[in-house]
Amino acid sequence: MNAVLIAHRGEPVNLPENSLEGFRAVLEAGAHLLETDVQITVDGVPVLCHDPGLLKMTGHDLRVTETSWRDMRELPAGQAEQFGNHFPQVRIARLEDFVVLLGQWPQAQAFVEIKQESLDAFGVESVVYRVLEQLSPVHDQCVVISFNAEVVRLVKARIPSGWVLSEWSERSRVLAEQLEPDYLFVSRKRLPGEDKPLWPGRWQWAVYTVDEAAEVARQLSRGIQLVETNNIRSLLTTPDLSGTPNA
Numbered sequence: 571m572n573a574v575l576i577a578h579r580g581e582p583v584n585l586p587e588n589s590l591e592g593f594r595a596v597l598e599a600g601a602h603l604l605e606t607d608v609q610i611t612v613d614g615v616p617v618l619c620h621d622p623g624l625l626k627m628t629g630h631d632l633r634v635t636e637t638s639w640r641d642m643r644e645l646p647a648g649q650a651e652q653f654g655n656h657f658p659q660v661r662i663a664r665l666e667d668f669v670v671l672l673g674q675w676p677q678a679q680a681f682v683e684i685k686q687e688s689l690d691a692f693g694v695e696s697v698v699y700r701v702l703e704q705l706s707p708v709h710d711q712c713v714v715i716s717f718n719a720e721v722v723r724l725v726k727a728r729i730p731s732g733w734v735l736s737e738w739s740e741r742s743r744v745l746a747e748q749l750e751p752d753y754l755f756v757s758r759k760r761l762p763g764e765d766k767p768l769w770p771g772r773w774q775w776a777v778y779t780v781d782e783a784a785e786v787a788r789q790l791s792r793g794i795q796l797v798e799t800n801n802i803r804s805l806l807t808t809p810d811l812s813g814t815p816n817a
Contacts, residue, residue, distance in 0.1 A: 574790060575601065575796075575797055575802050576604065576776065576799065576802075577603065577604045577798075577799070577802040578605050578798040579606060579607065580592025580593045580604070580606075581596050583800045583801050585657070586627070586648050586649045586653065586657050587627070588620060590667055590668065590671055594671060597675050597678060601803075601806065602677060602679065603679050603680075604672075604678060604680045605680070605681040606618050606683070607619060607620040607682075608665055608682055608683065608684050608701055609685050610688040610691070610700065611634060611635070611642060612638050613638045614692075614700060615639040616664065616666075616701055617634065617662050617664055617665065618662065618663045618665060618668055619662060622634060622635070622687040624645065626649060626651070626652075627645075627649055627662065628645040628662070629646070634687070634688070635687060635688055635692070639664070643661060645661065646658060646660065646661070647662045665682075665705070668680070669704060669705060672708045673707060673708050673711075676711070680712050680713070681712075681713045681776075682712055682713070682714050683714075684698065684715075684716045684721055685716075686716075686717060689718055698714075698725060701714065702714070702729065705729070709729050712730075713730040714729055714731055714732070715734055715753065716732075716734060717736055719745060719749055722749050722751050723749065726751065730752040730753070731749075731752055731753070732753035732754070733746060733751040734755040734756075735754065735755065735757075735760060738756065738760045738761065746771060750772055753774050753796070754769075754775055754776070755776045755778060755798075756775070756776070757779075758789070761777065764792050767793075768792070775795050775796070776796035776797070777789050777796070777798065778798035779798050779799060779800050780797050780798065781799055781800050781805075786805060
């Protein structure tokens, strides 16, 4: 199952999300596919963070795009509200740090999502340039994804791309055909009923987030190729999935 399961932000049900510790743990457990999020600090440092703010990760009510890396790097990021004091050593990681880790696992692939808040703050071209520059040592292991169609247009000539759907609609289908991304990501909540076909195209389908083995099997059986999960180590050991198509 490691060929179809994507570790969504590492394993956020058990480990601080988007942490190097979380990604290292799932890689050691046999995960081959990772997903992480990138925001940009006020001084231009790409960091692994999903939310616009740092409250959930650090307990400090700061916005990433308004905070310097110098002020951010020593903040505890063990998500104390969720995990208590179990991860006192965890800090926010730079994309640069993630690249080093990925380079130690050459068989792994990472889906790197550029978040809209940073695009709004610093401009699409500037952010894409910074992210691609950071990923250059491991560019053959990376796919840049975004809800923003312009990001897909900019990166697809340099690196594999993925578009994350904000809606399931005819407008989105037409735009997907124009963009021709390598991957289409969609929330399981936005998918149509199983009696409706997935859009045909050159892309692979990825659905997020699915934490139960039975639902993983259902998604794969309808033609989804990749499944993001918050609970990858448990699913990797689930024997019920051993005969699933694409596994």
